[in-house]
Amino acid sequence: MARRSTTAPQARRSRRRRTVASPERRVVERLDHIAAVLGSDAAAAEVLAVSRAQPRRWREGQVPDPANRDRIIGLDAVLALLSGYLDDSSIPKWLHGVNAHLGNRRPVSVLREGRIADVIAAIEAEKSGAFA
Numbered sequence: 001m002a003r004r005s006t007t008a009p010q011a012r013r014s015r016r017r018r019t020v021a022s023p024e025r026r027v028v029e030r031l032d033h034i035a036a037v038l039g040s041d042a043a044a045a046e047v048l049a050v051s052r053a054q055p056r057r058w059r060e061g062q063v064p065d066p067a068n069r070d071r072i073i074g075l076d077a078v079l080a081l082l083s084g085y086l087d088d089s090s091i092p093k094w095l096h097g098v099n100a101h102l103g104n105r106r107p108v109s110v111l112r113e114g115r116i117a118d119v120i121a122a123i124e125a126e127k128s129g130a131f132a
Contacts, residue, residue, distance in 0.1 A: 027069055028059055030076040037079045038092055047075060047095065049112045067114075074116035078107075081123045101125045 035044045041055040048054075048071050058064055064072060082091045095108045101122035102110050110119050 024061075024063055027064060027072055030072050031055055031058055034072065034075055034079060037083065037088060043092065047108050047111065048072065071111070071114070074114075075111060078111065078116065078119055078123070081120060085123065085127055101130075 031044065034047075035041050035055060038044050038047060042052050044055055045052045048068065050068065054068075063069075079091060082094060086094060095111075096106055098104050099107055099122055102118060107119045107122065
């Protein structure tokens with residue numbers, strides 16, 4: 001009778017663990033998406049209100065503090081909503097343009113204040129054709 005290896009299930013479990021992205025890796029993936037949509041790390045840094053070198057530092061392993069992590073996640077969510085609604089070339093213009101649904105403020109300014117829900121509400125209002 002052949003003996004079954006006791007390490008095989010452990011090997012399968014460790015392989016599964018490697019395929020699941022860590023929270024830090026997911027933040028970097030979101031950052032990569034942001035930079036791709038906005039055109040550069042510098043543009044991403046400007047919208048996130050951090051130094052131009054900060055996105056590189058995060059990619060090299062520095063963990064964003066909770067406030068910056070939340071801004072990255074929020075901006076990524078906003079860009080995902082806009083990607084389904086606008087052309088990629090129009091998204092930076094929308095973020096920097098004055099928006100009536102935000103009280104004639106720029107979405108990028110509202111995002112910097114941490115008011116992601118207000119920006120998402122403005123996107124939804126525009127999608128539905130509502131007038132401000």
